[in-house]
Amino acid sequence: MKIKWLTRTAWVFLALLAVLSLIAPWLPIADYRAMDPDARLVAPQWTTAPMLGTDAQGRDMLARLLWGARISLFVGLFGTIVAMLVGVPYGAFAGYRGGRWDRTLMRLADALESIPMVVFVLFLMSILQEYRAELAFVGFGRLQLFLVAIGLLFWLPTARVARAEALRIRQLPYVMAARSAGMRGWPLLRSHILPNMMPALRVMLLLTLPRVILMEAFLSFLGLGVEPPAVSWGGLASDGLAAMNPLVGSAWLMLLPSGVLALTLLALQRVGASAKN
């Protein structure tokens, strides 16, 4: 009973956040980029004008948080989709074909797992900086690079789940029946196997989302995430950490973005766990 209530709250929170970040450009809030040298480091007023205070450049924190939500949630969602677009076909193919294909593909996945992927992806991002002009020409900014990098990082667990599911479904009677009726290959995968993988994949989506959002925060913190003036929660928290010192009490600069981030991740975890059961 208590758990159900928690899950419902989590859904409401996530929905509210999504809607607010979607309509952020039309909300009556300050411009998130506008600096105000006269109002630096104003503590949260809660009821009047800078409701959540301002940062070291006098920018409105409420606006920055909402615009940060746009980037963080967008990257989370699309990064997860990229990971699934890579992982699901890979795993489903391995599980569906079985035998030698399965062994080879899964051994490759094992080998990839023993490589520090985060480091490798950081390395890749740093190298790709050199090709910014070319990438920008084909419409690839930092954000798109990011999504590809995230896809590279998170497709492996998805592939494993997809494989396990494909192996299980392959042996179910209706798939056997379809096979004996002569159905093979892509049509079989599409009409019988993939649709029945959906519940497991939905859980995987919900479980991957928080990890991707966390990874975005991590990369932004290291200075390899989204570029200013764009803001994300990770970048905000890292700004807050940089502004923190014992003389000026400005803890809200770090606590607000990380609080929202933690709440979102908790809500996603809760929702994911409830979908799993």
Added chain:
Amino acid sequence: MSKRFAKRLLSLLISILLVHAVAFMMVRSTRGGPFDEERSLSPQVRVALEQRYGLDDPLAVQYLRAVGGLLRGDFGPSLRYRDTQVSELLADALPISLALGGGALLLALLIGIPAGLLSASKRHPLGAGIAATCSTLLLAIPNFVIAGVVVALFSFRLGWLPPAGFGQLRHLLLPWLCLALPLAAQIALLVRARTTETLQGAAVRSAVAQGLAPAVLLKRYVLRPSLTPVLAFLGPATAALLTGSLVIEQVFALPGLGTFFVQAALARDYTLALGVTVVYTALLGSCTLIADLLMAKLDPRVEALS
């Protein structure tokens, strides 16, 4: 056992070579080098520089030279730090990172295993709830936030420990804590899940029926099966430590591998970045290998399966 070990070792070496090859190709494919910075160099200077770093040889020669260097642990000169070999930087940074990671892992085990065991035992219903909440919370908070909170509390508010720096043991205490907490949470969850299962099993029930002392019961029937998932987790834990150390070393200004790597990635010091990547791969690979061997030792069924 030894045959399996040799096979694993071989595949580790191959994956190091592969990572090195891919990273090398990526570095060489960039035409913007470290030498075209703010001001343009005269052609003579550029040629001299390229000759000094061996960038004017054919690609294959460069690669073979790089592999030769790799075998000797030599990654060439750093592109950023003048007159410094990458291997010197690595030799300075590696002990710091090892101390950081090793200490954090130990601390995580020391916190995580007892917490998991405690929260699994039915005698502490309140403790179980607290442990579960703490674990989920720790997993949902980025580690730089944990670091910020810990620094604000222990350094600024209480003034017990230094917020950054390196040299003494007390400089390492906070980084250890920050790195260990999320890992401890995961370990606690793993131990809790397995112990709950073990406690309901037939082995424990008959042992209880025989009137075994709780200490013996714990040692002989509960601890051993409960620790296998922890060992299996050591590989991913090392990966998490590597990732975490990138951030934690930055926050606490520790001159370890992570700091060097992030700086190298940002400052286009590709030889250094490549060196760190290879060292990381070797580290992660060997930790996974050791964890697998330990697991086979603890649980003979693992050996039979593979």
